[in-house]
Amino acid sequence: MTSTKVDSNDNRPSKSEAKNATASASQDKAVFQCERLDFVDLVPENRARVQSMKGFDDCYTDIVDYIVRCTHKIWDERDVGLIYTHYTHNCVLYGTMGTMYNREDVVRDTIQRLVSFPERRGMATHVIWNGNDNDGFYTSHLVTGSGRHSQSGHFGPATGRTFHSRTIADCMIYENKIYREWVVADQMAIFKQLGLDAHAFAEKIARNKIAQGLTNLDIGENRLMIGQYPPAETADLGIANNALEERTLQWLHDVWNRKMFGTIKDVYAPTVMYHGPLMKELYGVAAVMHQVIGLIGSLPDAVFQPQHISSVDCVEGGTKVAVRWVLEGHHLGYGGLESLGDPTGKRLQVMGISHFHYKNDRIVDEWCVYDELSVLMQLKMAQLQDTEAHMEPTAD
Template sequence: MAASPDHTDNDDGAIAAKVERHDYTDLAPTTRKRAHAMEGFDEIYTDIVDYIVRCTHRIWDERDIGLIYTHYTHNCVLYGTMATIYDREAVVRDTIQRLVSLPERRGMATQVLWNGNDKDGFYTSHLVTGAGRHSQNGHFGPPTGKTFVSRTIADCMVYRNRIYREWVVADTMAIIKQLGLDPNVFAEEAAKGLFDKGLESIDIGENRRLIGQQMPEWKADTSIANNEVERQTLEWLHDMWNCRMFGRVEKHYAPNAQYHGPKMTELYGPAAVLHQHLALLGSIPDAAYMPQHICSNPCEEGGVKVAVRWVMEGHHLGYGILSELGKPTGLRLQVMGITHYHYKNGRVVDEWNVYDELSLLTQIKLGQMVEAKHK
């Protein structure tokens, strides 16, 4: 994708990168000029943030599920933490099932970060806070009547009004725990479905964080960065995760930083942030952190927001924050996550971190099924 220009300085008052403190009615106006070029997009959309927020609302809240046919390509690929979808019709079916199971859920946009343009295509990272009540029989079982709230981040590649690739990281474990359900039951069922299809977790035995007897690569690969803020973000993330230099948290986070994490964790201060990240590594102590994409925007609240999509690979060799996984099993784990950072005066004041512990528990269950098969 192209480097991100300063999208917010224009005469049309673009909402781009300015979602957090605006109401939906401001984000989806009925009359407004286009804030930037949107060739090939439906006339209703005034900018790429409007496109993401409004089409999500139209499909999920207004129930116009058929808009998926005009907003996704026929051969779209949707990468989730539990499975991958390879065509548009499967996206339609999945959407119907989710709406039937949780009809009262409302997905509220927190922010949309992005880069690109209408000629080369856009890349968006959409943080959603979903709240609702478990009122119907569905994939969460018989209705419990309990309320829930969880976070999801969806990254999309969009060209001429159609999404052709999407990565969705939904914190399903947060919902299951709030509904008072046993995550082992859901993980076992999901793993059995994968196992019956002949799918197995592929353990390649290494992740190349360490090459032979050498120490980790000390310099971060910043080739995916589009600007200085993104480059610096990739550098300190590499230092923290791959070089195990967790003291970087104290340097790069403001004293009043807030952390918004999995299972709706809300914590304050650099010490709490450090603990969350160190404890994740505690569960997967040989993990390698691999950023896949990064984008950023200046924001109306001041400062800059940065979105990083990442993968972490390693083995379940220790104890840490992934408490639902139980005792260390030694099995391979792949964590797919997306994180949004808000910088002010050069330091992080907010971090929204989303990954799904249920998908990791499912990987453990699948690995155990495969082990039992080969005994």
């Protein structure tokens, strides 16, 4: 989490630098964690600021307080207008269904979601973060949402049914404003619980995107292998900040890219709990292995690409690690993405975020979020373009 500069004379940190590093580490330990705190304790009114927060509103006492409190204000207290003071005008929000490139689109999208789910509540499960107020912060915020589909909106006519789902939002933040965000919401979990037709909705979104001139083209090799060589034996560790993060990137590479699924038994505790898409709650190494093989089964030539990694020591013991990743390949087999049906050969991309809890050198909990509805929409786009191409008149 912290680093110190090295004195060129004796390769040791100077006294002032060591003191600053110690103070920073002490601040990090005082930063809130969500696991054991009730909400009223998580957003107190008179807590002193425990972390340097240059440029942030006075009500925020540390970076976890910031992301939990402002999310609650915007979504649960319905103060949507806070987006104007908490996002830059040119913010970029990467979602599983598309990308927004300005603050006003974020405002409109938030309102539309509140129209459909006015009773929704998002509960902070945990926040994994790194950074500081000079360089900027990065947060990975796992939210467990619940609500009722009580109004007609972007999901169609109201069903009156209740739902539970998980979302992880990764944010890059500087001086009180989010300037880049990745949101992975398990929308397929909501669709299944509401009894909605995922195929019809995915095709509707696909048609709208094609009408806007967007395409989902197959651009060829995804660099899992170069020519006829096997996948690389070692992972690119350039984004890691410490030894545990390096180890995490390496075993992820071994499992997802090298297909060494047996590695899972060496990494996960026998009693591991897996909290997966579609609100799955599974137990044990065999269950984790089945989920991994299932997803790879649908995209057997996919390359797993970690985009960001961060970690924090956990008040429950051990360390929590967050990894944002992209899995990109072709629909060449049967597997966990059951809604896709028979293999189509179409190129598809899965954007996901995983949180791992290590204790005693093993993973005891994993939270994995990706959206199968997004993948289904990509498949519909590819199939619609095939249909339109076949319908084009030929030249005489």
